[in-house]
Amino acid sequence: MSLSPAERFARLRLARTDRVGPVSFRQLLQRFSSAERALDALPDLVRKGGGHGFALPPVERIEAELAASDRIGARLIVLGDPEHPPRLAALDPPPPVLWVRGDASLLAKDSVAIVGARIASAGGQRIARGLGQQLGEAGFVVVSGLARGIDAAAHAGSLPTGTVAVLGGGVDDVYPPDNAALYDQIVDRGAVVSESPIGARAQARDFPRRNRIISGLSRGVVVVEAEIRSGSLITARLANEQGREVFAVPGSPLDPRSKGPNELLRQGAHICEGVDDVIRGLETLRTLAEPPADNPFDASTPDGELDTAFLDRVAALLSPTPTPRDEIARALNAPVAEVAAALLELSLMGRATLLPGGLAST
CATH class of the missing domain: 3.40.50.450 (Rossmann fold)
Structure with missing residues (x-):
């Protein structure tokens, strides 16, 4: 299904948000089902954990990027658009935004x-x-x-x-x-x-x-x-x-x-x-896994909010060496979905870096 103009605008804005990289972009869509809801939730998520210096990019900045695209005849493709290249959509993580001339x-x-x-x-x-x-x-x-x-x-x-x-x-x-x-x-x-x-x-x-x-x-x-x-x-x-x-x-x-x-x-x-x-x-190329056509962002997410004590426990297990989130979940005896959500929030606070393959570091 085609995304609405408002959702496509929101996905571009989310992709241009500081501390939101390709990994966290996809996880935010998994957690909130849309970029519009993710943008609404981000300030509170960061404040809850004591994060500082976070601000969404101004709407005017995104409007200026779109106006610049009109001047040169460039086309915007966001993750979730039917035109997003299937091979790129299958990457871990996929690129959130592409401009094409x-x-x-x-x-x-x-x-x-x-x-x-x-x-x-x-x-x-x-x-x-x-x-x-x-x-x-x-x-x-x-x-x-x-x-x-x-x-x-x-x-x-x-x-x-x-x-x-x-x-x-x-x-x-x-x-x-x-x-x-x-x-x-x-x-x-x-x-x-x-x-x-x-x-x-x-x-x-x-x-x-x-x-x-x-x-x-x-x-x-x-x-x-x-x-x-x-x-x-x-x-x-x-x-x-x-x-x-x-x-x-x-x-x-x-x-x-x-x-x-x-x-x-x-x-x-x-x-x-x-x-x-x-x-x-x-001719011998391995078959590439592609995301499901109906919902490329399907993932389990925790019910309710995560408390700051749990966030601190997850953060304490991170180091400069990339650590699998499954390993963190085992150490805490916690569901992987909760650990993934905690890592996402920590990344938005500037306390963690999300990496491809389910890895995280400080």
Whole structure:
């Protein structure tokens, strides 16, 4: 079912609220069934536990973001919209908000990501461009990050058949500037996607989220060239965690840009010497669990309010090392649902950090 305009506005506002990340966003929807009710309840939840410095984002700020989207022709997709890409909705946790310029229908199609070095060799760029073209001709949408080098070559090769660029900044943040012409072509013939507010400029902390969406949209990730410490290998790691297939193009041990793909091959990635290797590898892809169509936020929640003494007991068991909430529940001999609710409230007070996989830390 389609969400009402008021609920979609509330979900954008909830996603832009300080201390509400993707994990707590989903848990708030689970607990209150709607973002509108969650927003109404948040101030009291924080005050009850003695939290300070909490304020909801002003309505005017959200209205300004929506007005900016109208000016550039961007489309808002919130978690719970029928258009929210199924592969992203199945992530733990899913991204609460996406902005899209271009053809949003591409986000639901079978996709393969191609990523690699910004300072790429001519040979590496030729491979990425060829793979982009051939994967597109085989019916796949090609996903990448609009960076220099391998990303740009993959987008260029797949423009005729459909390509998706995922950005760290807002969907209007063209970076690097020398990819402006390519960006315009992708808006016209593909799609540009971002979680960040329109007008936001990409910062270092935004790129892991960007990489998570690149891998999350895709059935597999191909790494063409990358050094050992690179964002491309982070994308490959995220792909493994998400149950996607990872492919690596082997290279000369004399080239530092081959160390990343060669290491992935040692760790069990599929070898990619051509498009047939990718297609063959995807035939064995594990089936991804998708959220139930009727209620993607179904979860048990405790009856009544949690007292501050229980919140303090949960907080005392947290440390900088991520701890499973099931372990906390066993230590307290308490229902997991109550512990999850307590962790949510502690995160809103700034006393806990919620992490994917049911983990929490201080």
